Each structure stands twice: as structure tokens, then as C-alpha cells.
Amino acid sequence: MAFIELHDVRKSFGKTEVVKDLSLEVKKGEFLSFLGGSGCGKTTTLRMIAGFETPTSGSIFIDGEDMENVSPRRRKLGMVFQNYALFPNMDVSGNIEFGLRAKGVKGKAAKVRVAEMLELIGMEGYAQRYPRELSGGQQQRVALARAIAVEPEALLLDEPLSALDAKIRQRLRDDIRSIQKKLGMTMIYVTHDQEEALSISDRVAVMQGGRIEQLGAPSEIYDNPATAFVATFIGSLCSLRCEVADAAAGLLLVDGRILRAAAPLDAAPGEIYSLSLRPESITLSPSSAEDNILVGEVEAVKFLGSIVRLVVRSCGQAVFVDSFNDPRRSLPEPGEGVKLCFPPEACHLRPYRPAASVPATPEEISTSLGVWPILDVRG
Amino acid sequence: MRRADRIRESFSWLWFGFGMLYFFLPLVATFLFSLKGRKGILSFAAYGNVLADPQFLKTFLFSLEMAAFTIIVGLVLIVPTAIWIHLKLPKAKGLMEALSLMPFVIPPIVLAFGLIKTYSKPPFALVSSPALLVAGYVVVSFPYMYRTIDAGLRAIDLPLLTEAAQSLGARWTTVLFRVALPGMRPSILSAVFLCFATVIGELTLAVILAWPAFGPYMALVGRDLAYEPAALSIMSFALTWGSIGLMQFISNRSHARRVRRPRVP
Numbered sequence: 283m284a285f286i287e288l289h290d291v292r293k294s295f296g297k298t299e300v301v302k303d304l305s306l307e308v309k310k311g312e313f314l315s316f317l318g319g320s321g322c323g324k325t326t327t328l329r330m331i332a333g334f335e336t337p338t339s340g341s342i343f344i345d346g347e348d349m350e351n352v353s354p355r356r357r358k359l360g361m362v363f364q365n366y367a368l369f370p371n372m373d374v375s376g377n378i379e380f381g382l383r384a385k386g387v388k389g390k391a392a393k394v395r396v397a398e399m400l401e402l403i404g405m406e407g408y409a410q411r412y413p414r415e416l417s418g419g420q421q422q423r424v425a426l427a428r429a430i431a432v433e434p435e436a437l438l439l440d441e442p443l444s445a446l447d448a449k450i451r452q453r454l455r456d457d458i459r460s461i462q463k464k465l466g467m468t469m470i471y472v473t474h475d476q477e478e479a480l481s482i483s484d485r486v487a488v489m490q491g492g493r494i495e496q497l498g499a500p501s502e503i504y505d506n507p508a509t510a511f512v513a514t515f516i517g518s519l520c521s522l523r524c525e526v527a528d529a530a531a532g533l534l535l536v537d538g539r540i541l542r543a544a545a546p547l548d549a550a551p552g553e554i555y556s557l558s559l560r561p562e563s564i565t566l567s568p569s570s571a572e573d574n575i576l577v578g579e580v581e582a583v584k585f586l587g588s589i590v591r592l593v594v595r596s597c598g599q600a601v602f603v604d605s606f607n608d609p610r611r612s613l614p615e616p617g618e619g620v621k622l623c624f625p626p627e628a629c630h631l632r633p634y635r636p637a638a639s640v641p642a643t644p645e646e647i648s649t650s651l652g653v654w655p656i657l658d659v660r661g
Numbered sequence: 662m663r664r665a666d667r668i669r670e671s672f673s674w675l676w677f678g679f680g681m682l683y684f685f686l687p688l689v690a691t692f693l694f695s696l697k698g699r700k701g702i703l704s705f706a707a708y709g710n711v712l713a714d715p716q717f718l719k720t721f722l723f724s725l726e727m728a729a730f731t732i733i734v735g736l737v738l739i740v741p742t743a744i745w746i747h748l749k750l751p752k753a754k755g756l757m758e759a760l761s762l763m764p765f766v767i768p769p770i771v772l773a774f775g776l777i778k779t780y781s782k783p784p785f786a787l788v789s790s791p792a793l794l795v796a797g798y799v800v801v802s803f804p805y806m807y808r809t810i811d812a813g814l815r816a817i818d819l820p821l822l823t824e825a826a827q828s829l830g831a832r833w834t835t836v837l838f839r840v841a842l843p844g845m846r847p848s849i850l851s852a853v854f855l856c857f858a859t860v861i862g863e864l865t866l867a868v869i870l871a872w873p874a875f876g877p878y879m880a881l882v883g884r885d886l887a888y889e890p891a892a893l894s895i896m897s898f899a900l901t902w903g904s905i906g907l908m909q910f911i912s913n914r915s916h917a918r919r920v921r922r923p924r925v926p
Contacts, residue, residue, distance in 0.1 A: 334824055354827040367825035370817060371843035380839070381829030425825075432829055 283346075285310040285468055286331060286436060291340035293326050293492075300326050302492040304340070308436075308470060313462050315471040315479040318489035319515075324472045327489075328438050331470065333357050345435060355384075360429035364441040366421040368413040374400070374424050375409040381432035399427035402461065419450040426458065436468035443478065455482050476516055480504065488512050513558055513630060520601045523634060524557045526550065532626070537597040541574040544626040554634040561591065561602035563628035566620050574629070576601075576622040580614045596622055688898070695891035707892035716878055717893075721900065724867075724875035727791065728860040731798040732853050735806050738799065740849065743810045744841055747819045754811075761807040764800055772797060773869035788870070797866040798859070805855035813848020850912055854905045861901050 284307035293301040301323040308314050316324035329335040331342060333354035342349040344357060368377050375396050382392045400406050403423040413421055422442055429437055439458070443451040459482040462469050473479050479486045480500040487497045488511075496508040507513035524541070527533040529551060532543035536557065549555065568575060578596030590613060592603040601622060614620050698706030711717050746753050764772070776797055780787040787793045819841060826836045842849070867874035879897060883890035 332824075332828060334827075354824070355830045355832065359828065361825065361828035363821060363825060365818070365821060367818075367821045369822060369825075369840055369844070371840075371846070380826070380831070384826075384830040384832070384835055428829065438828075 283310075284308060285312075285345055286470070287343040288327070288331070289341045289343070291327070291330060291342065292338045293323070293330060293335060294338045299338075300492050301330070301337075304492070304494060306487065306494065306497070308468060310468055311466045313459065313469045313471065313482060313484045315473055315483040315486045316489055317473055317476060317479040317486050317515075319474060322489040323492040324489050325440055328440055328470060328472050332359055332361050332438050358435040360432060360434035360437040362422070362425050362429050362437065362439040362442045364444050366413070366418075366425045366445075368421055368425055368428070370413055373410050373412050374405065374416070377413070377424055378428045378431050381428060385432055395431055399431045402430070403427045403457075417450075418446050419454055422446065422454060423457075426461070430461070430465070430467070434467075436470065437462075439469060439471045441472050441474070444474075451478070458482065480516075488515060490515075507630065510556075510632060510635065513632075518561050518602060518604075519558045519630070520561065520599070522557045522559070522597050522599055522601070524555050526553045526555055529553075534629075534631075536576065539576060541576075541629070542572070542626045543629045543631055547631065549633070555631050556634045558630040558632075559601070559624055559628055560630075561604035564601065564603045564622050564624045565605070566592075566603065566614070566623065568621070568623040570625065573623045573625055578620055578622055580616050580618050580620055582616055583613055592620070594620060594622060688895070691891045692895050695888055695895055698888040698892070705892075707888035708896065710886075710889050711882075711892050711896060716873075720873050720875045720878035723873055724861050725904070727795060727798060727872075727874065728857045730791075730795045731802060731860050732856050734795060735799050735802055735856055736849065736852070739803070739806050739810055739852075740842075740845070743807065743814055744819065744837070747811075747814045748823060751820075757807065757811070761804045764804050769797075769801060769863075769865035770869065772800060773866050777870070791872065794866060794870050794872050794874075797870065798856075798863065801863060801866065802856040802859045805859060806852040809852040809855060810845065810848050813845045813851075816848070817844040819844070846912070850909065853908060857904060857908070858901055861904075862897070 286306075286308040288304055288306040291301060291304045292299065300321070304323070304327060316327060318324050326335060330337050331344075331349075333349065333352065344359070349357060369380065372380065378396045378399050379392050382388075382395055387395065396409070397406075400409060403426060405420065405423055405427075408416065408420065408424075413424070416424065422445075426442070442458070443454055446454065455478055458469075458471075461467075471479070471483065480503070483500055485498060486500055486503050488495045488503060490511050496503055496512045498506075498508075503512060504516055507516060513519050522536055524534045524536040526547055526549045527535040527540060529547040529549045532546050534541045534543060534555065534557065541557070547555070576596050578594040578601060580592055581595050581600065582593040584591040584593065585607070588607050589604050590607050592605075592614065594601045594603055603620075603622065693703075695707050696703040696705065698704055698708075698710070742757075746757055776793055777788055779785065780793055822840050822844065823836050826840050831839070862876050862879075863874070864876035864880055868877050868880075875897070879890070879893055882893055
């Protein structure tokens with residue numbers, strides 16, 4: 283049975299509707315992430331669950347109880363904020379003890395619990411430090427301990443790692459996941475960082491324009507994106523315009539070459555489709571006889587640390603080819619002709635839509651996302 | 662250190678020196694002048710004359726009392742208002758800022774006559790009550806108090822801390838007394854100091870409402886005597902700063918007592 287339920291929840295600020303007909307069920311002990319760009323409604327949804335915003339319509343149930351008219355302090359939910367929100371006038375132990383005292387836990391019991399929490403976050407020697415004497419990562423650990431100390435039914439985390447640098451972010455997200463598993467706690471996590479969401483969640487809800495575009499396990503979302511938005515938002519994707527040659531046989535025509543899809547298509551011959559490929563699914567030499575092959579010319583070779591990305595001009599569009607950085611292997615030079623090989627299973631096909639609403643080329647995708655998508659996509 | 666850095670640092674010190682001279686030269690000159698009460702020698706005779714005058718202590722204590730009431734009334738009015746605006750009515754921030762400028766726009770003399778006109782006949786015959794003077798002082802010190810407290814609230818991000826406290830199960834009273842007020846402590850202290858300094862030296866309201874306050878006493882002494890006003894200025898300066906220092910000391914001690922509690926093992 284679902285522990286947190288949202289039924290047709292809407293939220294408007296003035297004339298702007300930021301959450302539209304959102305329905306969702308979160309199971310007890312589950313780690314669910316809301317992933318999306320700025321203004322997609324993910325934080326507003328979290329704040330409605332926490333009780334800091336009231337839905338314009340719809341209802342929220344926690345453990346079977348309707349949360350309408352239930353104040354935030356009575357919802358038995360913990361919350362971790364992006365900017366830590368530690369009380370500056372209290373030291374670390376005072377911050378952790380705050381919620382315990384509010385719930386009537388005092389004296390020795392409170393002290394024991396504070397010590398347990400400090401041990402859980404690995405900050406035993408920091409009880410007497412004030413927030414201003416801690417680094418960002420340490421402050422967020424304390425905020426986490428403070429929220430967990432009161433044993434909430436579920437923990438809501440609103441972009442808790444956004445203000446931290448990359449190394450600490452990575453370490454802390456692993457810590458959050460291990461604490462969640464250790465305590466079996468239900469957690470709802472808001473982030474714009476796809477790597478973060480994919481790496482720690484049981485399920486990810488990809489949001490856009492106040493709606494959930496796709497809800498599923500990280501691998502499901504990455505491998506089988508349900509919508510064009512999810513396909514472009516998660517990871518990196520190169521899209522080519524193609525024509526259906528034989529729908530029953532799954533044959534497509536791209537730039538005069540016949541390509542094979544993994545399954546038959548429900549389309550009429552001659553219909554225009556969009557063929558999307560993940561850069562990591564393309565190789566420069568065929569691995570089996572089944573592989574589709576396109577030809578192209580290398581435009582640029584980009585070194586991205588552990589990944590080397592070739593930008594290849596094929597069928598009039600730029601296609602990315604990613605491979606692990608291997609110093610023993612020689613890379614093609616710009617201007618050199620190459621083969622682009624990919625298996626039928628790597629072809630993501632959907633009816634073609636003009637690029638006005640959905641980025642079609644890698645450049646458009648990169649531009650729309652602001653940075654190299656494979657490393658860190660921020661909406 | 663590079664030459665450019667040395668030059669920049671020298672300029673900083675130069676301007677700091679100018680600033681110090683600007684503030685302290687008049688004080689030093691006033692102090693030296695106050696020591697010339699007896700012909701041919703430097704002495705504290707003028708200070709002795711001031712202290713011998715019973716009006717000095719009487720007026721200072723009166724102003725001190727008025728300052729205490731003004732601070733209490735001001736804080737009771739302004740602190741909850743500012744908290745409420747930050748938490749529930751953020752749109753009203755602009756209006757409050759504009760309102761807080763009104764005492765600068767309306768001269769104290771207009772305020773004083775307005776108070777007399779409004780409160781001189783029943784049902785609000787308050788003109789002979791010091792409460793009216795306190796009310797006037799609250800208005801005069803409102804810009805300093807409100808703006809200082811508002812800045813303090815902005816610095817601690819009260820809405821966020823309130824949400825954090827509520828998510829931990831805290832009631833409104835707990836939020837107010839354990840989160841908001843302790844977090845606002847520095848700004849409340851600054852507001853108290855500014856209010857105190859304003860009230861101690863205030864002249865117009867006290868003269869027009871006819872109260873024996875320290876401001877009118879200083880003006881009177883300055884009109885009739887030569888060296889005593891200089892001595893009085895120095896003494897008022899020292900008394901004001903001494904009082905502010907005392908408030909800071911008491912506040913720091915009580916704060917230190919609060920945070921010095923048994924530690925987690």
C-alpha cells in the first residue's frame with residue numbers, strides 16, 4: 283500500500299499553474315526523486331507534501347490520512363533544505379536537539395539520541411561547533427541528522443546538495459542513500475541533477491511543465507524514455523530524421539541507407555520518424571552482422587576526462603560518439619571519414635515532430651541544456 | 662608585498678586617519694576647551710560645576726527613564742510587526758519601508774504640535790502625561806528601529822528557519838522564542854542602541870511638550886554658560902556610550918549563560 287499519495291494535485295500562483303493534475307504514490311521505505319529543470323514544479327510539489335504550500339485542488343494522503351488542514355508540524359515529515367537552514371544561534375548538538383525538545387524528548391534520552399545522530403553522520407567531535415564554524419558539507423550533514431533525529435515517517439529533501447562542490451556532493455549523496463537503506467526510511471528527493479537522481483533513487487519522476495513526464499526505475503527511464511522530453515533530458519541523445527521504408531520489417535531509410543529497427547513499426551510507409559541514438563551506443567566498427575551502419579566525417583574530438591567524444595557529421599547532422607578514454611587506442615583526426623555502427627536495439631523511434639518544441643540535433647540539445655549533457659545536465 | 666599593494670594599503674590608512682580626525686578632532690577640541698574653566702590653568706572645574714547642578718542628574722535620569730519606556734514600547738510594536746511582515750505579508754515590505762521614512766519627512770515640531778492638538782482634550786487628554794512624550798519618541802526612533810530589525814531579519818532568512826523549525830515539530834511560540842528572537846539578537850541590540858542615543862539627545866519634542874529632559878537641559882546650559890556646555894557635551898557623550906556599553910555587557914553575559922549548558926557526552 284502506498285504511504286504517500288497525491289491525487290490530481292494542482293497548484294497555481296496567481297494565474298500561473300505550476301503543478302497540473304499530479305497523481306503519485308510513494309511506497310514505504312522507497313527513495314523517490316523528482317527530477318526536472320527550473321520551474322517544472324518539483325519543489326512546489328515537495329512543499330505541498332510538507333505542508334508549506336496548500337494545493338489549489340486535489341488531495342494529499344500520508345499513511346492513509348488526508349493532509350488537508352494538517353499543519354506542517356503535525357505531518358511527521360522531516361525536511362532538509364538546499365541552504366541547510368541550521369539555527370545560527372545554536373551549536374550542532376543544539377540544532378539536533380531542537381526537534382527532540384519540540385517533541386518532548388528531554389534530558390538523558392535527548393543527549394543519547396544526539397550522540398547517536400552525530401555518530402550516524404560521522405561528526406562525533408563537532409557537537410559544540412556553531413554552523414558558521416562548519417563547511418557546507420558538514421552543515422548539510424547536521425541538517426540531515428537534525429531531520430532524522432525526530433524519527434520522521436518520511437524525509438523530504440529539497441535539492442540538498444546543490445550548494446556543494448562536486449566531490450562533496452558525490453560523497454554526501456552516497457551517504458544519504460546508505461542512511462536511507464540503513465533506516466529503511468521513505469525519502470522524496472528533489473534535484474535538477476540527473477546523475478544524482480539516477481544513482482540514488484529507487485524510482486525517478488521526471489517532471490516538466492508541472493506534470494510528471496515519466497515515472498520509473500532509473501534504468502527504465504534511461505533505456506526506454508517515454509516521451510521526447512525525457513529522451514532529451516536524461517543523458518545525451520542524437521536525433522536523425524528518417525523515413526519508414528517497411529513498417530512490418532522495421533526498416534527505415536536514412537540518407538539513402540536502409541537501417542533496421544529492433545521491432546516492427548506501427549506506421550505507414552513513407553511516414554517521417556525521428557531516430558534517436560545514445561552516443562555510447564554507437565561504435566566506429568561493427569560488433570555484429572546485425573549492426574546498422576552510417577557513414578560520416580569527424581568534425582571534432584573532445585576530451586571529457588574518462589570519456590572521449592567524437593562529433594561526426596552524418597546525414598547532414600552532428601552525431602556524438604562516446605567511448606571510454608583509452609590511451610593505447612588511436613583516435614580519428616578531424617576530417618577523417620568513419621563508420622557509425624549501432625545495433626537495432628539502440629534505435630529509439632518516435633513520429634517526427636518539428637524541432638520547435640523538442641531539440642532535435644545534439645547542438646540543440648546541448649544548447650537547450652546549457653552544458654555537455656553527458657556530464658551534468660542542469661535544467 | 663608588491664609596491665602597488667603597499668601604495669593601496671597606505672592610502673587605506675591615510676583615509677582611515679582622515680576619518681578618525683574628522684570624528685575625534687571636534688571631540689578633542691571640545692574636551693580641551695572644557696578644561697579651561699579656570700583662567701591660566703587646565704582643570705575639571707567646568708565638570709564640577711555641571712555635576713554640582715541638581716538639574717543635570719534629574720534631567721539625565723528622566724531621559725534615561727523615557728528611553729527605557731521608548732525602547733520597550735518600540736520593541737513590542739516593531740519586532741512582532743517586522744516578523745509578521747517577513748513571514749506572512751512579504752508584499753508589505755515596500756509599504757513599511759516607505760512608512761519608516763515618514764518621521765524623516767515630517768519634522769518633529771509638526772509631530773509635537775500634532776500630538777498636542779490630538780491629545781489635549783477628552784477622550785484622549787494625554788498632554789500632561791509622559792506617555793505622550795514616549796509615543797512621540799517611538800515615532801522619532803521608528804525609522805532606526807524598524808530598518809535595523811528588518812535588516813536583521815533579512816540576514817537570518819526567517820521564513821526558511823521557521824519552515825525548518827515547523828518541520829521539526831515546533832509550535833509558533835517555540836519558533837518565536839528559540840529561533841526568531843535569538844537570531845535577531847544583534848539587530849535588536851543595535852535598534853536599542855540607536856533608539857537610546859536618539860532619545861537621550863532629543864530636543865524638540867521635549868521642549869514643546871514641556872518635559873525636563875536632558876536635551877533641553879543641554880540647550881539651556883549652552884545658552885547661558887561658556888565652558889560648562891563643552892563639559893556637558895563630553896559627559897553626555899561618555900554617558901551615552903557608557904550606557905550602550907553596559908547594555909551590551911549585560912546582553913552578552915545573559916547570552917553566554919544561555920548557551921553555556923551541559924554538552925552531549
